[in-house]
Amino acid sequence: MTDWLGMAVPPRPPRAELQGLVLAQVRAARRRPWRLAAAALVVLALGGGGLWAARTVRALRFERDDLARRAAALGDTVAAFIHSPATRLIQIPVSTGGRVGSVTIFADTVGHRWLVRCDGLAPNAADQAYQLWFITRDGMRSAALMPMDSEAPMVTTLEMPRAGAPVLGAAMSIEPRVGSSAPRGPMVFHLLL
Amino acid sequence: MSLPKRLSQEEQGTLVRRLKARDERALGELFDALAPWVVGVAVRILGDVDEAEEVAGDVFVQVWRRIDQHDASRGPLVPWILSIARNRALDALRRRRRWWRKTEQWERGGRGELGVAEQGIALHEAAVPGWPVHREVHAALATLPEEQRRVVVLAYFEGLTHREIARRLAQPLGTVKTRLRSAQAKLTEALSHLKDWIA
Numbered sequence: 001m002t003d004w005l006g007m008a009v010p011p012r013p014p015r016a017e018l019q020g021l022v023l024a025q026v027r028a029a030r031r032r033p034w035r036l037a038a039a040a041l042v043v044l045a046l047g048g049g050g051l052w053a054a055r056t057v058r059a060l061r062f063e064r065d066d067l068a069r070r071a072a073a074l075g076d077t078v079a080a081f082i083h084s085p086a087t088r089l090i091q092i093p094v095s096t097g098g099r100v101g102s103v104t105i106f107a108d109t110v111g112h113r114w115l116v117r118c119d120g121l122a123p124n125a126a127d128q129a130y131q132l133w134f135i136t137r138d139g140m141r142s143a144a145l146m147p148m149d150s151e152a153p154m155v156t157t158l159e160m161p162r163a164g165a166p167v168l169g170a171a172m173s174i175e176p177r178v179g180s181s182a183p184r185g186p187m188v189f190h191l192l193l
Numbered sequence: 194m195s196l197p198k199r200l201s202q203e204e205q206g207t208l209v210r211r212l213k214a215r216d217e218r219a220l221g222e223l224f225d226a227l228a229p230w231v232v233g234v235a236v237r238i239l240g241d242v243d244e245a246e247e248v249a250g251d252v253f254v255q256v257w258r259r260i261d262q263h264d265a266s267r268g269p270l271v272p273w274i275l276s277i278a279r280n281r282a283l284d285a286l287r288r289r290r291r292w293w294r295k296t297e298q299w300e301r302g303g304r305g306e307l308g309v310a311e312q313g314i315a316l317h318e319a320a321v322p323g324w325p326v327h328r329e330v331h332a333a334l335a336t337l338p339e340e341q342r343r344v345v346v347l348a349y350f351e352g353l354t355h356r357e358i359a360r361r362l363a364q365p366l367g368t369v370k371t372r373l374r375s376a377q378a379k380l381t382e383a384l385s386h387l388k389d390w391i392a
Contacts, residue, residue, distance in 0.1 A: 004271075006276070006279055007275065008330045008334050009350075013228070014249055018246055019228070022224060025250070026217060026254060
């Protein structure tokens with residue numbers, strides 16, 4: 001029964017504008033769910049975008065670092081090939097698609113690595129690629145698949161086979177883009193060292 | 194100053210239903226009918242008109258938000274709203290750390306009882322819905338012995354615990370509890386016939 005005790009106090013009229021303030025607050029509260037939903041959507045979008053951006057930046061950074069490592073390693077390899085007294089230089093003129101080019105092989109006889117640079121080769125058809133071969137006593141062994149889609153020179157490094165028969169020479173043929181187990185297409189060059 | 198409006202019987206009967214249907218005009222009508230009593234309770238507790246009106250505004254916003262929680266089978270609407278007003282006012286009192294200062298002001302001003310003809314404000318009886326209820330409650334309190342009325346006022350309007358009342362009145366805790374029990378029994382008997390006057 002003490003619930004009624006508030007009625008023991010004489011009433012006191014509120015100031016005139018209080019009712020308007022209450023109703024305004026109520027209306028604002030009724031609109032608030034939409035605003036909250038909109039704000040939540042914005043926050044989600046910003047959060048999602050931020051997450052995507054962070055992941056992309058992380059992936060790009062990883063890729064950049066990887067490329068930098070590979071470029072540095074390639075630089076070291078090139079420097080070693082060029083300056084090593086054990087490096088043998090083989091330059092092979094070639095003719096592809098009616099144009100004259102060259103394939104240059106820096107053969108590191110100590111490190112058993114090759115650096116191969118192709119200049120002036122005709123770009124491959126979409127379903128074809130140049131394939132480089134090691135010539136051994138046991139036959140041709142695939143060394144690298146080198147698809148060329150532009151006029152730009154192409155450089156690649158190769159590890160020479162350490163096991164099995166020694167490398168006697170090199171050859172290059174035009175093969176399907178996925179490569180072949182043995183040369184079947186037109187031969188670009190065939191050279192015994 | 195705007196005086197409270199009377200509610201028609203028809204309006205009174207549908208007020209809660211309209212509030213539950215989120216009819217803002219119903220809230221305006223409820224405000225017209227009850228705001229003077231809510232402000233009165235808050236002024237009595239806080240002793241400050243500006244704070245009391247701030248509390249009253251919060252009370253009606255809370256009533257709007259929580260009207261679905263009001264269960265008519267468990268009690269009338271007006272005491273429910275008055276209890277919200279009381280709790281809010283006591284919260285404000287505690288929150289603003291004016292508890293002791295306010296109560297001391299009440300003591301010095303001799304307003305610790307029910308002499309709450311606030312600051313020259315006088316409302317014409319006919320203009321205020323619920324005035325008969327006010328008279329009955331006031332009379333029920335007035336019939337209590339002085340020592341019982343005092344503990345009721347300290348508990349209800351100042352939110353004191355039994356232990357705090359005992360300390361304030363320098364009375365044993367058991368005495369305070371006994372007085373409160375006796376007062377509550379008498380009030381219950383005197384006011385048991387009261388019905389909600391608004392819905």
